[in-house]
Amino acid sequence: MMKDKDPVKARGQEAPGSSGREEVLSSESESSGEPGIAPEPAAGAESALAAGEVPVSAEGLRDRWLRAEAELQNFRRRAQRDLEEARRxxxxxxxxxxxxxxxxLERGLESAREAGAPDPWVQGVQLVAQRMGDYLAGLGITPTHPxxxxxxxxxxxxxxxxDAPPGTEPGEIVQVVRKGYRRNGRALRAxxxxxxxRPGGEGH
Known part of the structure; x- marks a missing residue:
């Protein structure tokens, strides 16, 4: 008489090759794109969306470039103006x-003449003063005696x-204490x- 197979043992045994077929079916279902299974987003796109970044259009990039170019030109003009002012x-x-x-030199020359200094000495100082005046004139600098x-x-x-002396008007210069100098028509030294x-202390 044959003994029945143990049902527990029979249930615990698997059919040969069944595990391999299940793994193949599982991988096929994952790659088949079945509904309900969405692919994970790329890491870069996910970080950009999380940061709230918006793609910039070509027009936006052009506006940024124009603003940067304008700021650069303004900076160059300011730097050039500051350089010219510092040089001047x-x-x-x-x-x-x-x-x-x-x-x-001119005051010393005047004092020397009043004191009766020798002519060679006076002429030497006068020559130095004249050469300095000529050099300044070559730079567009001229004295004024207003x-x-x-x-x-x-x-x-x-x-x-x-008070205005006879023959003069209020606001007129009646004495020059120190002469001035101009450079190309602009005041260099007042x-x-x-x-x-006006008589009586009124302003001019």
């Missing part, structure tokens, strides 16, 4: 020092006001002057 300021400082030395002119605050510095005013 440095030049004028040197020129004003030369003018101050020329003033000293006696009798109307007071102009752009070119003149008023040290004192006095002339120090005394200005006439």
């Amino acid at each position: 300021f440095t030049e004028e400082r040197v020129l004003l020092e030369m003018i101050s030395m020329l003033d000293d 006696l009798g002119e109307r007071f102009d605050p752009e070119f003149h510095e008023a040290l004192l006001e006095v 002339a120090r002057v005394v200005v006439a005013r």
Whole structure:
């Protein structure tokens, strides 16, 4: 008499090759694109969406480029203007020092003449002063002696006001204390002057 097979043992045994078929079917179902199974988004796209970035159009890129170009041009103009102003300021400082030395030479020359200094000495100092004046003139710098002119605050510095002498009008320069200098028509050093005013202390 034959014994029945153990049902538990029979259930625990698997048919040969069944495991391989199930794995193949599982992989085919994953790659077949069945409904309900969505592919994962790419890492770069997911990070861009998370950051809230919006793709920039060609027109937007062009606007950015135009703004950057305009800012660069403005920066270059400002830098050039600042460079020119710094150069002019440095030049004028040197020129004003030369003018101050020329003033000293002219005062010394006047004092030497009044004191009766020897002519060779006076002529030597006069030659140096003349050469300095010629050099300044070559740079477009000319002295101004505005006696009798109307007071102009752009070119003149008023040290004192006095009652207008006979034959003069209020606002007229009646004395030049220190002559001025101009460079190409622009004031380099204002002339120090005394200005006439209306009798009784009224302004000009």
